[in-house]
Amino acid sequence: MRNIKIALQYEGTRYLGWQRLKDQDNTIQGKLEDLLNKMTDEEVQVIGCSRTDKGVHAKSLIANFHTNSKMTLHEIQTYMNYYLPEDIRVTYIEEADDKFHARHNAKTKVYRFTIDNNSFADVFTRKTAIHQPKQLDIKAMEKAANYLIGTHDYDAFTTMKSKKKSCRKSIKSIAITKKNNYVYLEFEGEGFLHNMIRIITGTLIRVGTGEISPEELANILASKDRSLSGPMVEGKGLMLMQVNY
Incomplete structure (x- = not known):
């Protein structure tokens, strides 16, 4: 059989995430598989590099x-x-090696979280950014983020309920920039736990607004206690930017 590799762009606003659900198909994977089944008259399984959330x-x-x-x-x-x-758009397509696996072969993934830091929310980015009217201290956020870089147990920054799975992951970098009153947090890592980036972002926003000090991130990380970290921000500000193989 041929192994087809594709790159996709999608705005996830009206979808329930990547992974197909049993009771309905309003997911990215569901839309792709239903279409390919009709196109090929086969039962096609689409393997994604990441399971993005709703x-x-x-x-x-x-x-x-x-x-x-x-x-x-x-x-x-x-x-x-x-x-x-x-x-949803297919932006690239090629024949891949028989052994290529979009998820297993991925080395690092790059996600970007966008924060609208204007006094009033911009209507044109309301689907791809969260709004935070209080001005954020970028230097404090950068200092706090440094405590999270490396290989750690990120129990305090996930909603994963299973105690059998390890919460140990590696974050290669967290870059925080501000341009035209938009704050961008870019995360690169081997993989991320369920809702991990959204919880880290919510915690860094608390640092940026002065609610907690940058040094508190070290204590939260060491505690492995979800109740000590910040709120989980809305998923609409999160975008998978790049996958490195």
């Missing part, structure tokens, strides 16, 4: 699927983009 977006999510279809790559991409909803 309302989360992607600038470049890598996925792959196997098929016996004789269609050319151009025909496959054209067909998919013609029949997919306008908020």
Whole structure:
């Protein structure tokens, strides 16, 4: 069988995340698989590099699927983009090695969280940014973020309920920038726990508004106690930017 690798863009506002759900198909994976099943007359499974949550977006999510279809790559991409909803697009397609696996082969993933730091929320970014009217102290946030870089147990920054799975992950970098009253937090890591970035962002916002000191992040991390970290912010500000292989 052919192994087809694709890159996707999508605005996740009206979807229940990436992963297909049993009782309905209003997910990115569900839309893709239903379309490919019709296109190939096969049962196609689409493997994504990441399972983005409800309302989360992607600038470049890598996925792959196997098929016996004789269609050319151009025909496959054209067909998919013609029949997919306008908020999902296939931006790249190629034949991959038989062993390529979009999730297992990924080395690092880059996510960006966007905060509208204007006094009033901009109506044109309301679906892709959260609004925080109080001005944020970027230097304090950067200082706090440094405590989270490296390999740690991030129990305090996840909603994962299973005690059997390890919360140990590695964050390579957290870059925080501000431009035109928008604050961007860019995270690069090997992988992230359920809601981890959204909780870290909520905690860093508390630092930025002066509610807690940057040094408190070290104590929260060491505590492994979710009740001590900040709120989980809305998923609409989060976007998967890039996957490195």
